[in-house]
Amino acid sequence: MKTRRIDNYGKINRDKILSFRWDKKNYKGFEGDTLASALLANNIGIVGRSFKYHRPRGIFSSGVEESGALVTIGSKDRRDPNVRATTQELYNGLEASGQNAFPNVNFDLAGINNYLGRFFAAGFYYKTFIGIPPLEWGKGTAIWMFFEKFIRKAAGMGSASGLPDPDTYEHAHDFCDLIVVGSGPAGVAAAIEAAEKKLDVILVEQDSLIGGNQLAENDFDNSQIKNQLENLGIKIMTRTTAFGLYDNCVVGLLERVTDHISAPNVNMPRQRFWTIRAKHIIVGAGAIERHIAFNNNDIPGVMTVNASKHYLNRYGVLTGKRIVIATNNDSVYETANQLSEAGANVTVLDSRTNLEIETNKSFEIRKGYVPYNINGSKKIDSLDISKSETINKSETINCDQVLLSGGWSPAVHLLSHRGVKPKWDYNNACFLPSDTKENITIVGSSRGLWNKNDCIASGIAGTTDALNRLGLSKTNYFFPKPGGWKNPIQPLYEVKYKKSRSKSFVDYQHDVTTDDVRLAHREGFISVEHLKRYTTLGMANDQGKMGNIIGLSLMAELLNKEIPEVGTTVFRPPYTPVSIGALSGRNVGKHFRPLRVTPMHQWNIDHGAKMIEVGLYQRPWYYPKENETLSDSYIREASTVRKTVGICDVTSLGKIAIQGPGSTEFLNRIYSNGFSKLQVGKARYGIMLRDDGIVMDDGTSWRLAENEYFMTTSTGEAAKVMSWLEELLQTRWTDLNVNVTSVSEQWAGVSVAGPKSREVLNNCVDDSMVITNNNLPFMGVTSTFLKGNIPCRIARISFSGELAFEVYVKSDFANTMMDLLWENAKKYDGCLYGLEALGALRVEKGHVTAAELDGRVTIDDAGLSKMASTKKSYIGSAMRKRGVLKNNDREILVGFFPTNLKETFNAGTIVCEKNNIKGQGIGRITSVTYSPELGHWIGLGFVKGGLDKWKDTNLVGADPVRNKQMNLKVVSPHMIDPKGERMYA
């Protein structure tokens, strides 16, 4: 195979040869190549198959706008699909393959889709599946499922590896006075001017080299510029894309740290996600050359003119031998000169009839001519051309390449992120950025300046604008006028040739044709946003960088309007795709969220605890002995608590110190039950409602002194309750003298529960008199000492329904407390118990937790009506009986038994009437456990109308997710010791 690389051209390092693999074959390139330039040099024309029609596609561009050469890089867990070959730097050992083709891009079986085009036209999905789910459930599901597989396989791009990403990504932040996006002549001029005026400047460039489109020039050398920038202290960030602008001058950057290295240091992140806060932003993001729509304008060998110049002068690759350039503007002539000097046979078709152009006369210019059809399928054989006024067969030119330039679109994307709509410029046939009040200035060809000197002048003016807006100067400045070509551009978006049935592409990447746009118009999708969604024009990952304007112009023509009347779609971040890995950064796996452990975490593990996550907390789940399973273990633990004694770490409960003369009044307002008469030395269980009358949380508050309380909250709601109390005190009840302090981490707590709990504690406290039934009755609180002079708080509180105590010590004493309690509990054949046993014990008692109090439940629903005081007003009291909350068919807390006591059930089971098993049924099971006390499975949950309505009825538990169904009966939620005699013992 012959190489297209030519001598004496390009800035690649020919001394450094790199090997790479493309579609399982070995090739060679040079240091400085992109994958695209190396493929072109190796004469590889077809690099992919198109999205819907599986047409062979080549390389269209040399940059981020690429919509043909999307390839898969790497293999196994490092397989990265949809990478633009035009921006992927070549490295030694790079592995790449074409996409969307089977068996390969040269011979693709699904190429037949090309001939079934009418089935794949715009709106295909919508029309084909009307009348199928979700509109008609039950009928067509299978049909959709059947077709979907094929459609998804037939239309699409590369596929992800499906394996965990082995690379690491970083998040980083930086600040500066001025960030300049783009290192073309305008951006560099702006950065230098700003640095000379003592601003702290960051210059961002998505390419590996600075220079912008100057890199396509044959005599450009960036080393001097680079030195100058560095000497001025400018921070240069190459391989870094400014993917989005956000409010308050925030710029999102994606830095590709190792994507160009064959064996990166394992300590380096693959990519870095930057949040830059600047005082001013200058955008010199350049402009993107458009193609022209005409028949078969996607055959491999079609490219933008500027791309061909890039490949010649930067990479030393002459992309064609017999080249036809089709244009409507002046920008192509320098390229035409250079291509012909490099040895290509060049013909320029210029749609304009009147123009003055100086050239080296080594190529032919056909004024007033346009291309209308390419002949060929996997490569270009020839081009049919015609006079531009009426498209008629006039001539066919044999050629192997067609270069297109339908004009240039300034990259207004970043400004569009800020909601600034661009304005249409008739003279230059492009959208130009509008002014914004934000500290953002656009410079260079992004504001429609087509020559270098104007770009440089605009860069300096841009910095002056920045200095003025920052209040650092008051200098007059002006921006050069848009334009800069000798002959005016003549709009040319599509060459229509009605006799042909070939496809004429607007959006290469999503296979949107001119006919699709016309179809959308016929079917009434005439707003730009509708057009976009119906045809998917501009919705591929290039976001229509090349094709959007062509689509707009076609719609404008159909509507008999001008382009600005049709509008433009809003570009949203990111400018180019950002990997999910970079977005998540280090917040993956164990680092996904912070981990909280209790002070006796290690003690628990050392004593055999298996841990489980509850919110952010790691809590003991169960303490298996030898070969015990989870269920063996928790059943033993729960039984032991009921028989003798158990110890459970409850440190994760939220703990709040409430202090000050207004404390009692405060609690009385936030809890639904009365607190005004709670004596010092007593605790009370309380329920908090939200403003809207729904239960927020429950917990206990202990009155330690006249003006001091110790509040506990549930583990999951601790932070929310704390913020809520602060909000009330700082915004609503600012006259209440109360201080709240989170002391969750200052205190370590355990529950000592079971008939032998007092005996265990007797051996642990300094003075056993303080915990006698008289001195510490049910709900009594005392501050005393554990042996060893350890200050502690003890409250007689029971969640398990047994005689029980909660003991709190300062966190530093946690391990000492555990040692002391455990040593004594063992004497009574006690156990350590975890969350699973705790759950079993509380479900047996009908105590609710977060599974029941899910933010939809009222006090009455939870069966706790007696907790709602009628003697006072409190948060939620006005609203708890509003509207639907007073309906008498609300779901009320009940207990459930399986009718056949040998059966089991799961939380999430839907409760239904026997002959009406569907939908949401009449209730749900929220918590289940095996009850060691009762010897069978039990559940807590809700049912419409509650126990009274259903106590003698056989109901059905439907669990379609797990394919289960069982008969149920409804019982009182207080399934054991309903009178609470054990707690009072």
Next chain:
Amino acid sequence: MIRINCPYCGERDHSEFSYGGDATINYPSLDASEKEWTEAIFFRKNIKGFQFETWHHSNGCRMWLVVERSTITHEIKSVKPCHPDLQKVVKNNK
């Protein structure tokens, strides 16, 4: 992205704060009617432009703040403590 100038801590990133809600509501007394409470907690203006809203410096000094913010541009015009006594302290320190 928003930065809020906390009167106690100084200018900090929005990630240190939690959004509260409408700062202009006068919550009725606890014994007020269901109707008054319904007005206070369910009916909100959908303001285009500057609005007063509460923010909690939850990963900072824990102060509740009244922030005057544009719902269009996120521009923040003023920040002050919710608690009137704290407002006085801040004013006197300036």
